[in-house]
Amino acid sequence: MPIxxxxxxxxxxxxxxxxxxxxxxxxxxxxxxxxxxRSVVKMEEDMNHITPEISTSLQEVGHLIDDTQEKLQATDxxxxxxxxxxxxxxxxxxxxxVKRQALDDAQLEKKLNLAMKGITWSEAxxxxxxxxxxxxxxxxxxxxxxx
Numbered sequence: 001m002p003i004x005x006x007x008x009x010x011x012x013x014x015x016x017x018x019x020x021x022x023x024x025x026x027x028x029x030x031x032x033x034x035x036x037x038r039s040v041v042k043m044e045e046d047m048n049h050i051t052p053e054i055s056t057s058l059q060e061v062g063h064l065i066d067d068t069q070e071k072l073q074a075t076d077x078x079x080x081x082x083x084x085x086x087x088x089x090x091x092x093x094x095x096x097x098v099k100r101q102a103l104d105d106a107q108l109e110k111k112l113n114l115a116m117k118g119i120t121w122s123e124a125x126x127x128x129x130x131x132x133x134x135x136x137x138x139x140x141x142x143x144x145x146x147x
Contacts, residue, residue, distance in 0.1 A: 100108070
């Protein structure tokens with residue numbers, strides 16, 4: 001019988017060790033669950049503060065997107081105009097290319113000389129007009145000084 005008593009004693013000790021281990025594990029689990037509960041409560045409070053700010057930010061982003069869309073629609077006409085200008089420039093280039101092929105170098109030089117003379121005379125006229133305006137302004141200011 002002493003062997004059976006020793007076996008029962010060992011089983012009882014093993015059962016006590018397992019019970020202590022289970023109690024320790026359950027105690028740690030309880031601590032973790034309480035800590036998790038506090039974290040969830042704190043997270044709920046933080047979310048209550050953050051949610052209105054996020055809603056406000058989303059509304060502002062919506063307004064910015066609407067404003068950007070309106071501005072982009074306003075620029076559509078500008079890009080349409082630029083497309084028209086590009087088409088006009090391309091047409092002008094094609095016309096120039098056709099005319100250039102029809103002219104020989106001598107005729108081109110003659111026409112360019114005429115254009116250069118026109119530019120020169122227009123610059124001379126502008127200089128004369130500026131001189132006239134300056135002298136007219138000087139006469140008016142002299143008359144005002146005399147008075």
